[in-house]
Amino acid sequence: MGFIEGPRRVVRPAAGPGAAPGRSTASAQPAGPPALSRDRYRDRTRELLDSVRRLDAGLNEAAVRELSGWIREQYATSYGDVPVGFVAVCRLGPPFVDHRLSLFHTIIDHFAPGDPMPEPFAAARMLVRSGAYEYVEVYAGGTVLPVLDDGSVVRP
């Protein structure tokens, strides 16, 4: 991605994530398929959509950390599975077209069209760029769930 190196906000909490990722992996592990998958495809709440959108709104590090913690908790309690991150349209303007939020490391990266996105996020990119989805959830197994603006989830 050499030639377009965008300004990048990297938010790395010093010790914070130690506990949080542990919890999220733990909740992702017990993949009791039927019940879990039903929950997983329930409509996302309006607050959740708003929160994910606000991640792009130029918050400071602490706020981002707090917000992603809240999001993680929401997923763990309501939907039974925590995505490793989100990909959404970037509203910063050119050259950036999309960004990702990794709930694991709480990093926000913005990407230009030519920049490759790391796996497993790459599969979500073209979906996001179509502009039809509010954001796309990316799970550890590579599952990609687009979320429409009314909060409904497109099942795989």
Place this chain on the structure above:
Amino acid sequence: MSEVDYHLRRQVDRVNSLVVRLGEQVGAVSGQVSAVGQAQQETRTELQQLRADFMTFVRQAELTANIQQAETRVGVIQDKMDHEFGHHKVVRRSAVGMLQAFDTGLVSDETVRNVGEQLMIQTPRYWLAPALIALSSWAADDQSLCERAVEEAFRRSPDRTSLFFALVLRRQGRHAGAVRWLRHYLNVQDPAALGREFAVILESISQGAFGAAGRELLRDTLATWRETLLADEATETAQVTRWRAEIDSMRAPSAQADFPRLAAVSPEWAQLDAVLSSARAQQAVLDKYTAMMARESEPSDRIEDAVDDILDRLVGEYDDEELPLRRDLAFNNAVIDNGGDRDAAKQAVDIDSASLEETLDYLTVQTTSALNPGAIGASPATQRLSVAACHSWFKRAHASFSRDYRAAIPPDVGAYFATTHGVGAQTFALPPWSGSFTTPLETLEASLAAHWDGHARPFIDSLAFPWRQKALLPGGIVLAVLLLFSPFHVGFAFVAALIVGGVWALVLHNRADAARKLQETARQSLERAKQESVGTLRAARAELTDWQSRFQRADAVEAATRAMIASLATAAHASSPYEGRTVTEPAEEQTS
């Protein structure tokens, strides 16, 4: 000496003339040989033509034989059906006649009763016969006979009997009794294995035939069934898959003709084309279903007629025993319809086989009446109701369809050039060049032009006349002549060297001239080819922009389509043409 010379010369002349004649003869022979070759070529072409014709003929003969065979089979099957189930037909006809007789009151009770009893004896095992007895005894007010007959009919076919009486009582205006029979009917149904006549029930809901109470009952039952069936993920997925196939079938044809250069240049064209035709399906889906939901249903003149049509169909419907024969008949008819093509016929029958299966689960009935109403005899009104009832599967299928083609958009569209050009006796092969359209067009054009120049220049240079190499030998000889003769006579040496050198120089100059011309031609033609390539690249970029805007326009319809599908949920009730104006006859208060 001169004589010998003369003699020799004459001999040489004769030999020469012989050689010339021989040459002519060889020429003639070669002409003949080529004529023979041509004739052989023609023969081969004709033979191939003959073979192709023969194969066509064989295929044609096979098809004709298939058609004839199918026609014979149709005759045989119809005979067999007449033979084995002909008496069912008589019962059906009698049933229709009896119902009409009830309506008009033209026939005496005695006759009706006689006919019923006769049919009972003639058609063992058929449910309709005791049902007719029940009807006739009801008319004759013979309660005990009526009860026994009803019990017998119910024993033979609980569901059909219940439905039959429900419809007959409704026709007679006994709504409470009709709803009671309807409840019987629904109680004996297994939502996972519904008979074919269930489509008729769906039909009566959409026609609002059973009044408010009947509608309530049906709605509750259907809701319970849906819940039971939807607990099973596989059943639901199967419905979604069918809807997905429906949407997939609406994909637009390839748009390659509109993007010729992009198609020629880009290795990603196949994906782009597939994505665009999928996106264009959005409009097709929107149009089709908007039209379907907006269409005015054409109700029969009177609602009674519409519901009685259902009764007619129920009475006229063939029995499960007849099904294998019916299926065979359908296949043979399909063979005839498809001009003898058995494979096509098999496919056609398989598609519709869902409607000939003995049982269907409720969700499948609903999906089938939404997608292929003709197959189970559902009316447009029922189709609308079913589409509305299927909205959640439709929504899921549509969402996953949109997701799939969006995810299939190639993130990086590239261009690929590798051509060969003939210049004189030489060929110039341009090594492969590829670039991505994510880079600005100017950079891309410059890169392609540089690539052309970089490879064309060495090629053109290689065509140049190698003066140094070619002039080495003549130069040496001229020098040798000069050195050899100058000790004897300096002037002569110079003249000789001048002559030798001059002739050689002339020859070399001519060759160099030719090479220069070739070089010039090569330069011009490669320059043209380069300009053409760059032009194609530019045009492909423009076409890609076109493609993007067309895709965006097609894809933007998705929101409208999604909204339309969501609106189906609320359209479920309003779409029934008889909603709110169900049959209420003055005889409502009568109870059977």
